[in-house]
Amino acid sequence: MATLTLLGAINHTLEQQMEKDKSVVVFGEDAGFEGGVFRVTAGLQKKFGKDRVFDTPIAEAGIIGAGVGMAINGLRPVAEIQFSGFMFPGYNQIAMHMARMRNRSRGKYSVPMVLRMPYGGGVRALEHHSESLETLFAHIPGLKLVIPSTPYDAKGLLTAAIKDNDPVIYFEPKKIYRAFKQEVPEEEYTVEIGKARVVQEGSDVTVVSWGAMMRDTLKAIESLKDEGISVEVIDLRTIAPMDSETVVESVKKTGRFLVVHEAVKTLGIGAELISRVNEGAFFHLEAQPVRLTSPDITVPLPKGEHHHIVDQKRIAQAIKKLANFE
Amino acid sequence: MATLTLLGAINHTLEQQMEKDKSVVVFGEDAGFEGGVFRVTAGLQKKFGKDRVFDTPIAEAGIIGAGVGMAINGLRPVAEIQFSGFMFPGYNQIAMHMARMRNRSRGKYSVPMVLRMPYGGGVRALEHHSESLETLFAHIPGLKLVIPSTPYDAKGLLTAAIKDNDPVIYFEPKKIYRAFKQEVPEEEYTVEIGKARVVQEGSDVTVVSWGAMMRDTLKAIESLKDEGISVEVIDLRTIAPMDSETVVESVKKTGRFLVVHEAVKTLGIGAELISRVNEGAFFHLEAQPVRLTSPDITVPLPKGEHHHIVDQKRIAQAIKKLANFE
């Protein structure tokens, strides 16, 4: 048992998996020698050598496309995109190849590859350093997308992702990379991909969130503890394949549904969740389901970010409103 | 007044706009000399010369990125992506620049550019030639996305798109490029971007569709004409910004909602429409809203396409079921 930050848990997991499985390789822009701009891969090159841990040219299609090739030929690449906003030049490789090689070759070739990328806002960064692009992955058949919100899940999901014989996108909520520590078992374990986590049971309202926003959601609920509202909180954890069953079952119980996310509203994950809640629990709904998200605008530069991403206060207000709706 | 196919209407509109506005330029892979692989731009290079109508290298980021530059410096580029499935290598330019230049420069630079691309299935084509990628544009703030389903709208929407001072993605339903003809006024006119069209009024069920699927939807309704179901049909026509008002008003009247599209289900446009119908007409809903879409799998090669895209029969069945639900 070690007490680790989310970032520490990722680093530890990479090290553990590289030790156990010689086919795991780690690479990306600055991911080798210096261990990444966030130091997520720090120490790995020293330990495992330059063949297995290396810096790449600045070329996202190259990184991802070469990763696809490596995966086809016996490696388990864990590639890093420096910030999720820079995945765009490599999106062709993600959507057209990573996601499709198994289907295209009817299973002859698979792509057991993990594509890690720090995502999300709240760190006062430059343009393109704060995006939440879940939709662009979850909409593409053949891709899995996971997002841990705790060090424990960070390890369990990453271990599962590396062992998965299909490609997994692994979003890292950089805002909480070092926000808190948690006990993380030393031994290998997995958290099942495709399984949401009920963080707290409740009977009045269902609230779904994930990633860094999970923290704000939990704080919001904490701030409401004297209001007598019983909230069921779900950490979606896997965005694709989406565990709508867990969400639907919860809404059947509570009748009220709120989803909170960083991405913009239109076609954000909230849209899909509301549709699935409609499809699975329509006659249980006691109030209109609610999306609490960023507005449909480009992520502002840091001075405007607080007008964009919702905060604890707004979440609390939304929960109260929904719980009190008659 | 001329009687034109949808493809003919686009060609005619490009010619008309190039004549009226010297700043309009047309380009893309094979779009110059031979007039495009579908001949949408046929005759234009001959008429307007190689500077204004030209072939490009195979380089989607180049085509779109250069288009952004041209738009900044006084041209109105109408660029073609040969098939929508090949927009991926240029998606960085679309999402990060076309969509953002106005915002980034606080209005100093705008991108009055149209990006045309044939989209959709049903033409027994190779891989990547049949995608329906609405979501990837509608999710990005700053982009508009229009899809005509008739020659009349093809001209009106394209004219509006070229005149728009912001970037517009223009999807061409290639399956119906030459499917039928319609009277199209010779003089210039626009169809407002952001305004859905009520194709047929009705009181029992609201059905929303667009593009080539509009035809199947109308045929399905035709096949039901003896069933005594009064269907309100809406051609969404603009996907972004989405005219949810028209849809919501309709559902307030009918209480029943069906959306039919070619794209996969998860995070398809249907998800957003259902969410907006929830937000705008929740207490009017008499039945669970329904999405009739392709399943969440990669578009199959032609021999499997009929298992993927829904057809007239399935649409008819879904309407009947929804109308009869109690």
Next chain:
Amino acid sequence: MFFEKYDPLKEEMFAVLDKDGKVINKDEEPDIDDETLLKMYRTMVLARVADVKALQFQRQGRMLTFAPVQGQEACQIGPMAASDTKDWLVPAFREAAAMLYKGVTLEQSYLYWYGNERGSQFDEGVNVLPVNVPIGSQVNHAAGIAYASKILEKGESVFTYIGDGGTSHGEFHEGVNFGAVYDVPMITIIQNNQYAISTPRAQATKAKTLAQKAIAYGIPGIQVDGNDVLAMYRVAQEALKRARNGEGPTLIEAFTYRLGPHTTSDDPSIYRSDEEVEEWKTKDPLIRFRKYLSNKKLWNQEKEDKLQEEMKQYVIKTFKKVEKTGQYGPDDVFDFNYETMPKDLKKQKEDYLAYLKESEGE
């Protein structure tokens, strides 16, 4: 050594045979055993006949859109013959001949162009990737496959193909560069067939040769007569030597011509003249190679007639089989996207099967 003799900036074209199949470059004539020479020729003929027949089937509405290979057989067969079974082929979309040589069956090839993914489920041990449509993207796969071969010490080299037009694509740039940076065993062959659909080679880039693009990556580049199967073999041999010695990638420009349409949806008469096509027909790689074999007494008219007939029958029989077996059930659609089908997709499949059952009765 070898590559230093040829400067891509000088527009020298490496060749072994002349138009009439005579050896003009004795020093570089590769030493190939008769069996291999005949296998090379047989495969070229098979590819040609399969192509011609497929065009007919397509016109009859029995075959879907495909990308003919006619005229480019030598660029494909030469390098594949020079390679080992374990070496990889990472094709673009016009490499039917290369694929056949590497062990993709004609049935698979036809099945693919017939519109069925099962045509890309190649046999065990056939190190060939499926047809790759998005231009340039295959080059990155090749770099990655070669990287894996290198660090896992597999001793496999990787061939990848791209068109003249494709060299303008960013993915070509990233892939070749990636391979060069890590000295991986990768060989990129540009089939310069003079056109990208309707767009002439000159419109793709201002560079005089495509081989000179190698300079941007610090690797050797060479322009080769792509209709000369021995030249292509020889150059591939040298590139393989580099690859196997850990010296890194090589870029080969094969100067050739597509005799047929871009795909069956294309009408080349719009953008090129009959004279041009006729001129190139005189450089047909099959004719040249056949003359060489005849000069070597390995071939004659009788053998030719027999082979042509044999291939024709084989091709027709294979296509008919594909027409029977090429159909597609719902399992084919749903079952291959994931190793384990996710719950929500399972539900979608069940719903669809239920719909099929329900509507069967109607």
Next chain:
Amino acid sequence: MFFEKYDPLKEEMFAVLDKDGKVINKDEEPDIDDETLLKMYRTMVLARVADVKALQFQRQGRMLTFAPVQGQEACQIGPMAASDTKDWLVPAFREAAAMLYKGVTLEQSYLYWYGNERGSQFDEGVNVLPVNVPIGSQVNHAAGIAYASKILEKGESVFTYIGDGGTSHGEFHEGVNFGAVYDVPMITIIQNNQYAISTPRAQATKAKTLAQKAIAYGIPGIQVDGNDVLAMYRVAQEALKRARNGEGPTLIEAFTYRLGPHTTSDDPSIYRSDEEVEEWKTKDPLIRFRKYLSNKKLWNQEKEDKLQEEMKQYVIKTFKKVEKTGQYGPDDVFDFNYETMPKDLKKQKEDYLAYLKESEGE
């Protein structure tokens, strides 16, 4: 003519000044009037002081992450001084000095790095694009701007900048190639500052020089001492001549060094030695240029002291102003995504304003 004299494959570096500001290449010393020489130097000093101060503000938590320009002032000021007002600058993200020369105000520059888009709303007539973060993508914009200039006969030429690391990106390839195919008036300057964040230049590509990448596009390429402002001026002058004569693009590799961190989030001591930095400090472009000016009797210590003080005061005053005016209201967030705000976004804005009002009371 000019470019033919320099072969990028020979690794010859074009220079005019030596380390001590002495002219070593009299024939190529550009003829620049005194006023311009002084404007160039003033801007270099302004950029340097602004940079040094911004680092301090950043350490105090008053400034956000930014990309320092220290050491690269010559690559930026030389070409901008050689260009006309109407010529365009299409920067990447480390071109603060070039932007200042082209008429972006220090206030705007600071405001941008302070985290406010208003800093990119440059004045009318300032033909500069905003900072461009996605590597390589600006090169395509430059090609398009130049294309428009060409066919609208505007007579504007376009400069774009990219880093050594950026040359590996597909967008660099597509952009330079696009410009070359249409002979547009476009000049691409690679600031080879030896690193891409922590990744050394050698890891970006195996090519010995970055200038030789020009060969892939059939255009001239030249390696220049990027710490020599006169060399940069001179080469830009020649590239502009080509551009204005319709001869097409030029690729310039400016060999230089980033003296500061990659950005303020970076710790360069992880990946480079103090000695290396000290060595490059002796080649500081400002010192070299100052010596040249002193030799010309245009500069002396007194003027230097005065200028340094003046700039310091100006920079501090400007930053304080930005701290006052740089805040952000909801209008700033919502109002600039479209010329006309769509209905649904209007609704979102109204809802947000209502929320703000409602929660004001709390």
